[in-house]
Amino acid sequence: MEFELGMAVVAGLAATAVMTAVLYMGFMMGMRMDMPMMLGTMFLPKGVAAWFLGLMIHFMMGAAFFVVYAALFNALDLKSSLAGWGALFGLAHGVAAGMAMGMMGAMHPRLAPAGGGPATDTLPAPGLFGIHVSAMAPVAILALHVIFGAVGGAVYGA
Numbered sequence: 613m614e615f616e617l618g619m620a621v622v623a624g625l626a627a628t629a630v631m632t633a634v635l636y637m638g639f640m641m642g643m644r645m646d647m648p649m650m651l652g653t654m655f656l657p658k659g660v661a662a663w664f665l666g667l668m669i670h671f672m673m674g675a676a677f678f679v680v681y682a683a684l685f686n687a688l689d690l691k692s693s694l695a696g697w698g699a700l701f702g703l704a705h706g707v708a709a710g711m712a713m714g715m716m717g718a719m720h721p722r723l724a725p726a727g728g729g730p731a732t733d734t735l736p737a738p739g740l741f742g743i744h745v746s747a748m749a750p751v752a753i754l755a756l757h758v759i760f761g762a763v764g765g766a767v768y769g770a
Contacts, residue, residue: 613694615686619768624678627698627764628671631756636646643746645738647752653722669711677705677765685768694769695762702761706754713753716741
């Protein structure tokens with residue numbers, strides 16, 4: 613398949629929308645993993661403005677990451693089963709993201725140690741694979757990224 617930047621961005625935005633919807637389904641079931649809030653509070657105090665900024669960052673990152681997926685589809689000369697290949701790339705992406713979450717506490721100005729902190733604008737550090745968020749967080753992180761890759765691959769291949 614020939615690389616198409618515009619379609620890769622559209623696929624990344626669609627995949628991020630589905631991934632975010634599933635993320636918030638988990639949030640409503642008690643898994644308090646809120647990636648837009650975590651991203652937004654890197655720049656703003658906890659609140660609606662931070663959440664909205666984080667959501668914009670989350671969607672921009674989704675579009676950018678899927679451009680990389682699409683470039684890999686092109687570089688590996690993949691022309692079919694892009695949803696499956698996207699899911700596989702998503703699994704690798706999820707492993708990398710889970711490991712990066714372990715470093716968030718060192719990089720993020722508003723993350724407190726596990727269990728929270730005294731200030732009201734801090735969030736708990738997620739830990740490696742988000743293990744401080746929930747016992748199911750590692751599975752959720754991997755599943756969300758597999759969903760991201762599958763949806764993006766399906767949209768890009770359509």
